[in-house]
Structure formats: C-alpha cells, structure tokens
Amino acid sequence: MKVPVVPRREPERPREIPKTEDHRFPCEACGGDMRFEPAAGRMVCDHCGNSVDVTPARAPIREIDIREGLQDGAGGAEQEETRVLDCPNCSAQVEFDPDVHAAECPFCATPVVTGTGVNRHIKPGAVLPFALEEPQAHEAMNRWLGSLWFAPNGLQRYAKKGRKMSGIYVPFWTFDARTETSYSGQRGDTYFVRRTVMRDGKPVSVQVPKIRWTPRRGRVARFFDDVVVLASKSLPKSHTDALEPWDLSGLSPYAPQFLAGFRAEAYQVALEEGFREARTRMDAVIARDVRMDIGGDQQRITALDTRISDVTFKHVLLPVWIAAYKYRGETFRFVVNGQTGRVQGERPYSAIKITIAVILGLIVAAIVGFIASQTQ
Template sequence: MTDPRFQQAGVAATTYPCGGCGARLEFAPGTTALQCPYCGFRQEITAGDRQIREIPFGELANLARKPVGSIGKYVFACQRCSARTETNETASLCQFCGAPLVIDPAASGQLVPEGVLPFAIDHAAVSTHLKKWTSSRRFAPNALKKVTTAETTKSTYLPHWTYDSQTESAYTGQRGEYYYVTETYYDNGQRKTRRVRRTRWYPARGRVARAFDDVLVPASTQLPIEQIDKLAPWPLPEAAPYQQQYLAGHFALRYDVEPEAGFEEAKRRMAPVIENDCEHDIGGDTQRVHSVDTRHHNVSFKLMLLPVWVASYVYQGRNWQILVNGRTGEVHGERPWSKVKIAIAVVVALIVIAAIVYFVATGGHHSR
C-alpha cells in the first residue's frame, strides 16, 4: 500500500476565505493568525493534534518511493477563478486573481513537513533591515545606500532536513609536545643565541562519542547554499507542527535534495566537530589526526520549513539577490563593490606604509 505522503501530485489546493469580506486570508508574520489584507479580519490558527516527530532513518527503506527524476511541476486549481497553474513551489499565488493557494500535502508527491518556523517579521520590517544592511556595506557605491526597498520581495519557506545521530569514532593520530632549545646564529658577523621551540611527536589513538541534534541541511538547491547557511542560527525550538495555514499567502519551495543525500551532507557537517573532539582527546600541545572512522547509530530525520524573505534589487542593470532570516532579520546577500573607493583605500594604505618605513629608516627624526 502506498504511503499517502508519497502520492502523486494532484490539483486540489486550499484557500482560506475571509469571514468579513470574502477575500482570501493570509498568514500574518509575527502572529498565530490568518489575516485579511483588505478588511483586517483575523482568524486564529487552532492547534491541531499533530506533533513534530523525528522519523527513524531506517524507515526510508520501507516507504514506497517515487521514481528518481519523475518529479513533475505542481498543479494548482484556483478555487476562486478556476485557473490552473504550474509551479515548482509548494505554496503560491494565483497569477490571475492573486488568491493565495496551498497545495494539499497528501497530494504533493513528497514528504509532508514535520514542522514549520513561522515568519516573525513582515514586509515593512524587511525594508528596515535592508536599509541597515545597505548603509553598513563598506566599499559599496554610494548609490547602494539609496536602496531601501527591494524591487521584488517574496516571503518564502525554504525546506531543510534536520538529522539526529549518535556517533562513535575511532581515530589515529599524533600528540605533539613542545620543548625548547638554544640555537646559535650570526647577525652582521655577531654571534647571538635565541630560544627555539620544537615539537616531539608521539603516536595516539582512541575513541570519542558525540550525540548530534538537529544538524541542518538545506533541502533545496534553488538558492545559494552558502548564503542560506549564513542565515543561521535558527530558533528551531520555536517551530510549530506543520499546518497549511502557515503557508497561506506565502511561497514555499519544494525540496530537490532527497533525505539520503541530505544525510551525506550532514555527515560532512559533523566531521569537523568530530575531528575537534579527537584533537581534544589526544591532548598535548598540538595534535595531528590521521584517520577517523565514524559509525552512526539511532539516526533520525525530519523535514522543516524555515522562513526567508528573498529580495532582489537592480543596480547598474543587474539583479542582486538578498536573503533575510524571517525570524531574526539577519541579512546576507550579493552586493556591488566601488572600484573607486577600493582604489582610494589602497592608495591611502600605501601612503601610510611608506610613511612608517620612512619614519623607521630615519630613526624617527631629522638631523639639523
């Protein structure tokens, strides 16, 4: 029997009519309610009986899976104007009448998110954060500081996998211990001595263990991974069990990184932490780690939707993209550089260096 979480995409979508004027409600950032953008009517999101759960990684092998490469675009049917649209986003707006649509998760062809971290800052707050960001960019063109609003700004939920794992690692390496010797050398014909630090190396091996909790891996490649990672940390304990209402009026990208591939990336993210544990276990004054063999136990995962404002602005005919953490307001993105300002800074630095060299060469004073 096919797991309903992996049924093929359907056409059913969910909208939320306003109880005041009949328009469509949207999730209001910073609240726990849906709100009408026209009359202000609010409807609280009632807590359901769902809980955020960790899925044992071993269950993946027993779940019916969609064939690799057969994921098609999502199809929406607007309940207001009956238009049919296709998109790669799991939440969208009707391009004809503007009604917010949310695809039925049971018909998405993908895993249903376990949790969602709702937006906490709205469009106005994004403009404020953007203004602070542009005004603080060193060596940016002066015209950039005039950019206080983005040309396009979309509130978008980005899918992330989280992984828990109990790890045991066996390592081999070396422990270095410092010692000092006195060395003789000659300077301008004069015999001098100096104290030199050296290292004795001893073989080392051992085992370390660490429990990893909620290692985050972006599950979409539609946006630069390095920029998404810079938006961390995320207040994951504040996440709510997934409900469609949180997506109403907002965008949500589908994942294109499968959980198995995400776990391989999670392992790469765990590796530096484990190596640091090995170095700490080796002890001494300095360490070398030659090999690490890590075993993972009790691995679990879940799909989370994290809020990001995806903004873009135009400068000198080019689109520049900025990402804003929808909870904390942290801003990261692309920015232009002023060649003139950089050139001036380089010239000033060279003048300062030349002045210091001259000062040292002349002994700090001029003979009369």
C-alpha cells in the first residue's frame, strides 16, 4: 500500500516587530551628537554649533480603535523594540543609548548598573515636544523650592547648586469615546415649614428646611476627547496629575528627532489597565452630567446604564524635567512640566524651622495675652 506523501508545513513566522529608530543623530559637519533645542525647534550640535531645522510632520495623528490595540496582546497596533535599563528601586524602564551600561535613574537617583533588557511595546503615535530648556526648568524649580519655607536649607542649597536635570518623555494614554447614558433618580427641592421652638424659656417661630423628592428619568450623552491617563509607575501619580493641564493641541506625529538629547520612558501601565482608569474618570463626569440634568437642590441617582462606542486611543509622550536628589539618605524628587513650567515634588520639612515657628507663635500669643490683660 502506497502511503500518500503529505507536504511538510512550514512553521508560521512570527510577525517581525520593527526596532525603534535611533535617537542619536550625528552632525554632518563634525560627527558629534546633535540634540533637539526646544526654543528654536531645531537640531543643534553643541560641538561645532551646526543646526538643522526640524519640521513637524503634517500627517494627522492616528486614533487607534481600542479593539485593535487589545487584540492578541496589542498585536494589532504598531509596535517597536527598545533597549531599556530597569531601576531596581522604583522599577522605571528608561531608554538609554546602546553604549550606556551604567547610569543614574532620573526618577529616584539610584545607580543603575544591571537589569539591561529589551522592551516591546506599542509605538508612540505622537509627541509633545519640550518647550522649556533646562535652565528655565531649573529656575522654575528654584522658585518653587524658595516658596517652601519649612524645607531644610541644606536641601535648597544642594538643589540650587545647578545639579543637572533630566529631560524625560513620560508615556501617557489618551482615550476618545462616545457615551449615551440612561438614568433614573430623584430630584430634591427645598421648601420651608414653620415650627415653634423654645429658646431661653420663650417660644420662638422658626423656618425649618425640608426636602421634597420627586422621581426623575432621562438620558445624557457626551463625547470624551483625549482623556489623559498616566502610563508610568515611576513617579507618584499625585506629582504628574499636578502638572496638568497639558495643551495637547501642540502634539506632533511621533518623530525620533524630538527625542534627541532626551530620554524616553517605556510605559508600565498596560492599555487595558489605562482604559479602566479612563472609564472611571468618564463615569465621574457622566454622574455629574446626570445630576445637572436632574436639577433641583439635591439629587439622588438610583441607576445608570451607559453605552460606550467609538473608543479610540493614542500612545503619546509628554515632556517632563526631573530632578532627583539624595539628601541625608532620603530621595527627594521634583518634576517640571516641560511645556508650561508647572512644578510639583516631594515636600520635605525642617524640624528646626518648625520648632522655631512654634516657639515664635507661643511668644506672640503670650505677648497678645499680656497686652489684653493689661487693657482689662
């Protein structure tokens, strides 16, 4: 019996993920590394002064369907491969040049000498270029430190010595969505009734507020445009939230030239996790819309049924200047919005200054009390 020959099936080749473009741009005049200069919007060589204009791409920034981004572990969206250093202290994954094998983590000032690896992720679709140079960011940070009277003088002097700040492109997700919500609830309107109460042994007529509740049903709709969600876990969320608002009208299609001279952090918050946070923010806005639609002095929401559609996302990089200082065994971090100059950071306290303030307060209170007693 002749055995039929079955043609051998070639194994499927995994789809190749393109490597990220090199963020180093050699100068055509001298071969040195060029960097992006935010103020001028051009590439500059610090070695010979040669400069090249950077013209942002005119192509529209693509909004990606959420289903495309989530399918097969984000296989539906364009991906890239980058080389990163993992910080053992804060777990930041920061992109470094290929010849860098040891560095200091810009997020917490921890020396990073091991943990090199390759990271695969959804490629950024847009970047908000730095608008502030490092001296401007340092000046903004110094003004902020100067306003913290209770901060230790030693920390302020140490920070003002001109220690270099790191320009980091921090990853964010933005989400668009169309929502329609049916609701049921109650509207509360205030009215007053007269009551007689006893005060100092005498009857007094007063007005007492009451609430009249009536059932309400309705529907609200809203289109959410660019709900911004932090995709990093390297910085306290309170820090980055305090840097808002971001003017996303300045977003440009992603181009590696904008990253020259800066670093980029790989996202640590997955797309699905980021969308869950975006939904939480959307739900809060929807609840506010419902309360406004119900009207009255008070509102009760008993049921919400939200239908969401046309959900899209972008992976964007936003500019942040970061300074991390080790001071007396503790790490203090300051962040500056690279677009607006808004500053946020850890707020250290000086025990000596607090003690002096308490003593001065007690002295002032004693003087005021003495003057008051003499007057009486």
